[in-house]
Amino acid sequence: MDIKLASCCGNCDHHVKGQLCNVHEIVTAETQGCESYEFRAVLSRESDCLKCAKFQTNNCAHPNKASEGMMCTVFYPRIVA
Template sequence: MSIRLANNCSNCENLMEGSVCKVHGVKVSNSYTCDSFDMKAALKDDRNCVTCVRYETSDCANPQKAAPGMLCSHWAPQNASA
């Protein structure tokens, strides 16, 4: 099975603040998609300990190894906004 970016509202340029679709004028969630879907031009690919919400906290999975530039399977983004 291949891994793909989802064609849903969270990856769409038409998603405005407050999870409102600027095309349809309704509140949506990431389980929605439509024929007006327009993929965001660029997704951030800056994944490492520094951009992890768990970095230098008590719930870091690898506190002895965590350092800028490193990445583990427990990474969680600091800002999960669309």
């Protein structure tokens, strides 16, 4: 089974102000989804290399620079169970 981020309004770049879809021009819930989904890349201070699933792997885009406190646009959250 593949585990991936949910393709729903809460993670979509078209979902603005936490409730409005600017593609369909309707109010949506974060748990809804559609075919117009587009991943929203959001960086925060908590999204550094140590919390990235690509850190110290062959998939890391910046292996020579990746370190604690570093952030980049290809951050992929590490799933903690």
